[in-house]
Amino acid sequence: MSRQSNRTTDSKKMNSELFTLTYGALVTQLCKDYENDEEVNKQLDKMGYNIGVRLIEDFLARSSVGRCQDFRETADVIAKVAFKMYLGVTPSVTNWSPAGDEFSLILESNPLVDFVELPDNHSNLVYSSLLCGVLKGALEMVQMAVDVRFAQDTLRGDSVTEIRMKFIKRIEENVPAGDE
Amino acid sequence: MTVHNLYIFDRNGTCLHYSEWNRKKQAGISKEEEYKLMYGMLFSIRSFVNCRKDGFMSFHTSRYKLHYYETPTGIKLVMNTDLGVQNCRDTLQQIYSTLYVEYIVKNPLCVLGESLQSDLFNSKLDSFIRALPFFNIRAA
Numbered sequence: 001m002s003r004q005s006n007r008t009t010d011s012k013k014m015n016s017e018l019f020t021l022t023y024g025a026l027v028t029q030l031c032k033d034y035e036n037d038e039e040v041n042k043q044l045d046k047m048g049y050n051i052g053v054r055l056i057e058d059f060l061a062r063s064s065v066g067r068c069q070d071f072r073e074t075a076d077v078i079a080k081v082a083f084k085m086y087l088g089v090t091p092s093v094t095n096w097s098p099a100g101d102e103f104s105l106i107l108e109s110n111p112l113v114d115f116v117e118l119p120d121n122h123s124n125l126v127y128s129s130l131l132c133g134v135l136k137g138a139l140e141m142v143q144m145a146v147d148v149r150f151a152q153d154t155l156r157g158d159s160v161t162e163i164r165m166k167f168i169k170r171i172e173e174n175v176p177a178g179d180e
Numbered sequence: 181m182t183v184h185n186l187y188i189f190d191r192n193g194t195c196l197h198y199s200e201w202n203r204k205k206q207a208g209i210s211k212e213e214e215y216k217l218m219y220g221m222l223f224s225i226r227s228f229v230n231c232r233k234d235g236f237m238s239f240h241t242s243r244y245k246l247h248y249y250e251t252p253t254g255i256k257l258v259m260n261t262d263l264g265v266q267n268c269r270d271t272l273q274q275i276y277s278t279l280y281v282e283y284i285v286k287n288p289l290c291v292l293g294e295s296l297q298s299d300l301f302n303s304k305l306d307s308f309i310r311a312l313p314f315f316n317i318r319a320a
Contacts, residue, residue, distance in 0.1 A: 057253060058285060060252055061278075062277070066252060067252045
């Protein structure tokens with residue numbers, strides 16, 4: 001019992017600069033490896049996805065969050081618990097669509113871009129695409145297919161960073177194959 | 181009191197892990213068959229119960245008790261004990277958070293969704309179960 005409680009209270013803190021700089025090195029390397037920005041965005045998204053499908057397990061083990069009843073609750077958990085836990089920021093949740101299937105996360109500051117200035121020849125690079133992949137991968141593991149993209153980015157001259165999330169569908173659970 | 185065996189299933193019904201401690205009766209069918217039957221039964225019970233918030237938690241027969249814990253990602257932990265054991269939810273949750281997540285999910289070489297091959301996980305799990313207050317028969 002004591003092991004569990006110790007673990008949840010002092011989650012290992014790490015220097016966010018190390019993280020930010022490592023991420024920067026990753027993006028830089030991808031820009032060297034691929035010819036165009038779209039391809040770099042795609043690779044970052046894919047890596048993020050692979051991180052997300054594992055990160056969700058860590059998240060659920062650390063927080064006592066259960067299954068969300070609706071998308072609004074999901075939005076709250078992402079903004080207030082998950083972003084806080086992993087990036088140390090709390091984005092605000094706004095711009096709900098009337099149907100309640102779309103919302104925006106507004107980031108006052110994005111820890112990934114602390115030391116970044118985009119050169120002119122990378123105008124199509126979505127520097128923090130990794131985050132989209134992480135969100136997609138993690139939500140897919142809890143049976144939610146969601147479309148995630150950057151609607152605004154301070155790196156590209158917008159006043160805030162906005163991640164737009166759109167609920168696509170519930171992923172139905174697989175019935176075990178055969179053997180009736 | 182004692183622990184008989186433990187199954188871990190993923191959300192597709194793959195048996196990720198099986199281990200047993202004090203199991204006197206074998207099923208007389210192959211382990212693969214047994215996993216399928218077990219998962220099928222759990223699957224049916226879940227859709228059958230599906231009303232309360234926590235869902236299905238355990239059942240018992242005249243001889244043993246089956247404890248069930250499922251995460252929102254669909255990882256299912258199933259532990260059979262004898263009847264003297266009370267609620268095991270915390271124990272199963274701990275197996276998930278301190279063993280499965282730590283030694284499987286955080287090990288990039290462990291492919292998720294396949295039967296677990298990690299010796300580290302197996303030995304940690306074994307010592308965790310053996311240290312449980314209700315593991316030892318004589319402790320009863």
